[in-house]
Amino acid sequence: MSLLYGAYSPGTPRRARGPFIVLEGISGIGKSTLARVLAARLNAGTLHTVPDFYMPWAPVMNAHTRALPQFAFYLSGALHASDIVRRHLAQGPVVSDRYVSSVLAYHSAVHELDLAQVTALLAPFRTYFAPPDRTFYLRCTDRTLHNRMARKKDRNQDDHDMITVPGRLERLRANFDKVAANDPTAVIIDTDDRTPGELADIITRHLTEPST
Numbered sequence: 441m442s443l444l445y446g447a448y449s450p451g452t453p454r455r456a457r458g459p460f461i462v463l464e465g466i467s468g469i470g471k472s473t474l475a476r477v478l479a480a481r482l483n484a485g486t487l488h489t490v491p492d493f494y495m496p497w498a499p500v501m502n503a504h505t506r507a508l509p510q511f512a513f514y515l516s517g518a519l520h521a522s523d524i525v526r527r528h529l530a531q532g533p534v535v536s537d538r539y540v541s542s543v544l545a546y547h548s549a550v551h552e553l554d555l556a557q558v559t560a561l562l563a564p565f566r567t568y569f570a571p572p573d574r575t576f577y578l579r580c581t582d583r584t585l586h587n588r589m590a591r592k593k594d595r596n597q598d599d600h601d602m603i604t605v606p607g608r609l610e611r612l613r614a615n616f617d618k619v620a621a622n623d624p625t626a627v628i629i630d631t632d633d634r635t636p637g638e639l640a641d642i643i644t645r646h647l648t649e650p651s652t
């Protein structure tokens with residue numbers, strides 16, 4: 441039995457019309473642009489994990505709290521994102537810019553923790569999360585990241601740290617690779633030299649193929 445019952449269970453899902461698509465990857469890679477293009481194509485609802493109203497708290501939590509309260513903050517954001525997803529899925533497709541994999545990959549990378557330890561910390565909550573149909577892990581080379589970062593309008597402290605804290609970018613990339621390797625919904629996409637429209641073509645083609 442799940443540990444999450446009563447008020448802690450996600451409730452009976454309404455008939456999902458789906459699909460539920462997740463975009464994952466390091467900051468600046470182009471997830472939010474691609475989410476917009478995909479949402480327009482699929483007539484999908486979109487959201488960001490953590491949800492937008494959490495975002496003003498993120499720098500405050502990062503600056504003032506230690507690892508476990510920070511984890512609880514991002515976990516809370518992902519749980520709430522899941523509630524939003526379930527609500528949207530009753531209407532049609534949903535595209536999420538980040539989801540549970542970002543919580544694992546970022547928390548482990550930022551605090552230099554073993555990914556397996558962070559995965560175990562999240563495990564009791566797994567049953568709450570609306571499962572994605574496909575999770576697209578976006579990858580790019582340093583050159584592409586540099587060019588895309590230069591164009592990113594909402595660059596924040598996390599983006600600065602990702603580039604300047606020794607080893608942060610490498611840890612993030614390695615963590616996303618490890619999370620993807622254990623994710624049955626994972627599809628890895630190299631985004632270099634591809635426009636958002638071309639990436640949306642690749643993704644929509646994947647959605648018409650049966651998952652393995």
Ligand SMILES: Cc1cn([C@H]2C[C@H](O)[C@@H](COP(=O)(O)O)O2)c(=O)[nH]c1=O
Pocket residue numbers: 466467468489490498514515538539542543544546547550598599
């Ligand atoms: C979901 C999540 C995001 N983050 C970071 C990644 C990004 O730097 C930032 C979200 O901003 P972004 O999605 O606009 O890049 O929050 C964490 O540190 N931990 C998490 O669990």
